[in-house]
Amino acid sequence: MFFIAPSQYIQDGAPFTVNGTSYPAGWLNATSAEEKAAVGLVEVTYEGAREDDRFYWVTENRNGAVISYTNTAKDLAALKTQWKNATNAAAYSMLLQSDWMVVKALETSSTVPVDWTTYRAAVRTAAATAVTAIDAAADVPALQTVVQVTWPNDPNYVEMTDGA
Secondary structure, eight states: OEEETTTEEEOTTOOEEETTEEEOTTHHHHSOHHHHHHHTOEEOEEESOOOOTTTEEEEEEEETTEEEEEEEEOOHHHHHHHHHHHHHHHHHHHHHTTHHHHHHHHHHTOOOOHHHHHHHHHHHHHHHHHHHHHHHOOSHHHHHHHOOOOOOOOTTOOOOOTTO
16 A cells, blocks of 8 residues: 555555546556655555454554554453354364264164264364363453354365375
């Protein structure tokens, strides 16, 4: 992104107008730093980190050609509830696909294949482990590290390789 005083921000790949002169969408990519400077363009610099919007309220602060961020953590209790619900919903969705096997086994007095009962137990364990870790998170940064669940692959999963 580029800036031109007093307050115009120009996105790469977008057409723009400066002092009555129109420039096409690809102009910024096709010109040198000197050509940009001759028009009065200054490349925008970014100070500080922009945190993850799922966990923080992020405000962009524009001060000429410098952009910084104010990151305010969202309410930890609300985030924990949200992520526990999402984790349980994901587990439910994965188990739902094989629920018919359990119903069939009950109705026909047969058994669910062992690989599927193992998979279903692993899904429940992964969800329970994640929920416990979410509950134990002391702050938002700690919560960010525990919300990524490693789910098991179902027994029908076939790993795709290059050239498959």
